Amino acid sequence: MGYSVEVCHHCKRIFNYPGFGSMYCPECLKIDEENKNKVKEFLRDHGNANMYQIALATGVSEKDIKQYLRDGMLEIPDGSPIYIKCENCGCDIRSGRWCPSCAARMSNDLKSAYAGVGDVPKEQVTGKMRFFGKRNQDENRGRKKRK
Numbered sequence: 089m090g091y092s093v094e095v096c097h098h099c100k101r102i103f104n105y106p107g108f109g110s111m112y113c114p115e116c117l118k119i120d121e122e123n124k125n126k127v128k129e130f131l132r133d134h135g136n137a138n139m140y141q142i143a144l145a146t147g148v149s150e151k152d153i154k155q156y157l158r159d160g161m162l163e164i165p166d167g168s169p170i171y172i173k174c175e176n177c178g179c180d181i182r183s184g185r186w187c188p189s190c191a192a193r194m195s196n197d198l199k200s201a202y203a204g205v206g207d208v209p210k211e212q213v214t215g216k217m218r219f220f221g222k223r224n225q226d227e228n229r230g231r232k233k234r235k
């Protein structure tokens with residue numbers, strides 16, 4: 089753990105990443121926080137709105153809304169026509185990166201990776217999985233560099 093230099097996923101500026109949380113620089117985090125709340129409030133009142141209507145009403149771009157969904161910052165309520173795609177099998181999901189069955193399969197893979205370490209509580213696996221997923225690319229990148 090500790091700070092590392094990362095590129096903000098939003099504005100592509102370099103910032104000090106504290107080792108946890110979203111890959112956004114502090115400025116984008118602030119804007120994202122406001123945007124996310126706007127979308128959340130709008131969805132609370134208009135759960136059936138589509139992406140275009142949300143973007144129009146909140147001033148948040150559809151691209152950003154999708155990014156919030158991917159990051160799990162936002163969740164689409166039941167009854168909404170909005171879906172995003174599972175990054176693994178491409179089926180429709182409402183939040184995060186994978187559908188429940190792909191997420192379960194990945195957490196199983198992870199569990200067997202932990203098999204030698206002992207039993208990992210389910211909650212911890214879920215937490216690690218999300219974290220693992222986010223950091224995975226960067227760790228791979230780091231590993232390649234080191235070789």
Ligand SMILES: [Zn+2]
Binds near residue numbers: 100113
């Ligand atoms: Zn940024």
Ligand SMILES: [Zn+2]
Binds near residue numbers: 175179189
């Ligand atoms: Zn899937």
